[in-house]
Amino acid sequence: MSDVEARQIERMKSVFDAQKAAFKAGKVRSLSERAADIAKIETMAKEKAEAFCEAVSADYGRRSAAETQIAEIGFTIATAKHARKHLKSWAKDRSVPVPMTLAPGKAYIRREPKGVVGIVAPWNYPIQLALAPLVPALAAGCRVMIKPSEYTPRVADMLKDTLGELFSEDHVAVITGGPAVGQAFCDLPFDHLFYTGSTHVGRMVAQAAAKNLTPVTLELGGKSPTVIAPDFDVEEAAKTIAWGKYFNAGQTCVAPDYVLTPKGSENQLADAVIANAQKFWPDPDSNGDYTGIVSERHYKRIADMVEEARAGGADIRQSATPTGSNHHAYPPTVVLNPPADSRLMTEEIFGPVLPVLGHDGLDEAARFINERDRPLALYVYTKSKATARDFLDKTMSGGVGVNVPMLHLSVEDLPFGGTGASGYGAYHGEDGYRTFCHERSVFHAPVWHPIRLMAPPYGKLFEFFKKLQAG
Numbered sequence: 001m002s003d004v005e006a007r008q009i010e011r012m013k014s015v016f017d018a019q020k021a022a023f024k025a026g027k028v029r030s031l032s033e034r035a036a037d038i039a040k041i042e043t044m045a046k047e048k049a050e051a052f053c054e055a056v057s058a059d060y061g062r063r064s065a066a067e068t069q070i071a072e073i074g075f076t077i078a079t080a081k082h083a084r085k086h087l088k089s090w091a092k093d094r095s096v097p098v099p100m101t102l103a104p105g106k107a108y109i110r111r112e113p114k115g116v117v118g119i120v121a122p123w124n125y126p127i128q129l130a131l132a133p134l135v136p137a138l139a140a141g142c143r144v145m146i147k148p149s150e151y152t153p154r155v156a157d158m159l160k161d162t163l164g165e166l167f168s169e170d171h172v173a174v175i176t177g178g179p180a181v182g183q184a185f186c187d188l189p190f191d192h193l194f195y196t197g198s199t200h201v202g203r204m205v206a207q208a209a210a211k212n213l214t215p216v217t218l219e220l221g222g223k224s225p226t227v228i229a230p231d232f233d234v235e236e237a238a239k240t241i242a243w244g245k246y247f248n249a250g251q252t253c254v255a256p257d258y259v260l261t262p263k264g265s266e267n268q269l270a271d272a273v274i275a276n277a278q279k280f281w282p283d284p285d286s287n288g289d290y291t292g293i294v295s296e297r298h299y300k301r302i303a304d305m306v307e308e309a310r311a312g313g314a315d316i317r318q319s320a321t322p323t324g325s326n327h328h329a330y331p332p333t334v335v336l337n338p339p340a341d342s343r344l345m346t347e348e349i350f351g352p353v354l355p356v357l358g359h360d361g362l363d364e365a366a367r368f369i370n371e372r373d374r375p376l377a378l379y380v381y382t383k384s385k386a387t388a389r390d391f392l393d394k395t396m397s398g399g400v401g402v403n404v405p406m407l408h409l410s411v412e413d414l415p416f417g418g419t420g421a422s423g424y425g426a427y428h429g430e431d432g433y434r435t436f437c438h439e440r441s442v443f444h445a446p447v448w449h450p451i452r453l454m455a456p457p458y459g460k461l462f463e464f465f466k467k468l469q470a471g
Contacts, residue, residue: 113141115191136432217425238272244405263358277332374420
């Protein structure tokens with residue numbers, strides 16, 4: 001560990017201690033204060049939109065400003081607006097029924113802030129995935145520390161500066177640094193730890209949190225399948241599959257990872273996906289609307305995966321020839337029938353490469369999916385609502401899109417999260433608020449309650465209660 005990292009870790013620990021002390025001193029922030037906190041995030045996202053677009057593009061080498069506006073700035077604003085609108089209803093006590101044997105007492109659930117929470121944000125959507133969890137954490141009344149990815153240092157510094165102007169460090173703080181700092185961050189005894197990233201690192205985060213019995217939300221990834229039913233036109237499906245797959249150059253946790261299409265339609269689908277990609281992003285090397293791969297290392301990983309599949313006999317189709325330009329722009333690619341043991345079929349791709357395989361029916365497609373880890377998202381294309389429901393009955397995933405990819409992510413009132421290897425816990429909307437709250441159970445008895453009559457020695461009243469319990 002370098003001296004710089006050691007100093008960063010010491011500073012981080014002092015910030016954590018300050019937030020712990022501040023929470024103890026002023027545990028309950030009023031709803032008006034929380035609403036004001038959220039409004040600050042909303043205003044910042046609007047006012048700093050252009051600067052954020054420039055920062056993330058500089059970190060990537062080239063990041064589509066339109067994609068940043070849609071998926072990061074617009075998403076954050078919508079999240080903040082939704083939280084402000086519903087904060088009062090989310091924060092209300094929830095009354096629950098009391099059995100007759102405990103009457104006339106009252107029972108209710110208080111939603112209280114958990115305390116000091118940590119948010120670990122990834123590089124693929126470094127603004128959204130730092131601020132979207134921050135909003136419900138502030139809505140719940142928590143103190144928050146954010147650790148952005150070292151792969152997007154300009155965004156990390158901008159988050160640190162802008163949030164530092166809006167909040168004191170004992171309320172919201174951004175901690176920058178590399179892997180050593182990130183590991184030390186996850187070792188802190190947070191009251192809740194929220195991590196977005198790979199399954200591999202997610203396991204290590206869960207292990208670190210377990211030492212402190214810290215509850216964790218893990219928003220991971222996985223190989224999200226897309227299935228086309230025999231009743232759906234593959235060329236129509238290709239339009240939205242191409243958009244969903246190549247948005248942000250495939251560097252999206254819920255991007256379609258591979259497609260299962262009816263056998264005999266593989267070539268038609270592959271050609272249609274590439275044709276749509278060429279229409280959406282002509283000349284990806286120089287097209288400002290097409291996002292580059294975040295780093296040279298990630299670019300090489302994607303290129304190596306494609307070449308491994310080619311060597312294994314797969315048919316490779318691309319919208320342009322890869323050049324390895326300084327923007328790390330890898331062109332939209334379809335790989336027909338990659339080997340089952342290839343990295344394209346065993347690892348999350350996280351790039352603009354789409355494997356296409358044939359299926360002999362939806363039962364076979366479901367078996368193929370169920371033989372693998374549970375994905376974060378699943379997409380099924382069918383004209384029949386009954387077919388869609390039947391397919392969902394046979395499979396499991398974090399979320400689902402029927403006839404379109406990714407848009408379930410944008411519905412604030414849908415919980416977003418994974419299952420199994422794709423993570424656990426959920427957020428967005430009220431589920432995000434509940435993630436950062438402790439739901440505290442309260443039974444409130446009147447000054448005099450008949451339970452006093454149940455004290456030993458037990459007699460006739462006990463027999464009466466016994467009959468009541470027996471129904």
